[in-house]
């Protein structure tokens with residue numbers, strides 16, 4: 001990991017962010033806490049996540065260019081995001097990072113950066 005580069009560049013750019021999203025959503029869909037929240041056709045969600053993570057990681061601002069201000073917490077309000085679901089989301093992300101072969105130090109850094117938003121999106125303690 002090169003600390004003077006963005007996460008996006010450390011990962012290797014668009015191709016790796018795409019691979020990460022493709023490894024992540026099958027895990028989300030298979031997760032008993034997360035799967036039921038998502039639509040059967042996951043493709044549009046994957047595309048939005050690709051756009052969002054690209055900019056969150058310091059790459060091109062694809063999501064904001066298409067949809068305006070992310071307001072990510074607000075966009076999650078229709079869904080019951082519990083602390084357990086935040087943990088499950090991060091666990092799926094951890095497994096996806098490992099699956100695509102991201103080195104440990106970079107994995108840990110990415111997860112640390114995502115855990116802030118994940119717990120910030122918690123909006124209920126009930127399922």
Ligand code: HEM
Pocket residue numbers: 034037038039045048049052053056067072075076079080081082085086087089114117118119121122
């Ligand atoms: C904390 C646990 C989380 C849960 C349970 C969760 C769940 C969901 C659900 C159910 C959707 C809507 C899918 C649909 O369109 O029907 C969604 C959309 C999305 N989530 Fe999450 N999410 C979590 C955390 C995160 C985090 C940490 C990020 C990124 C930092 C994120 C980024 C997104 C994006 C970009 C979308 C698409 C938003 C849009 O419609 O434009 N989510 N999430």
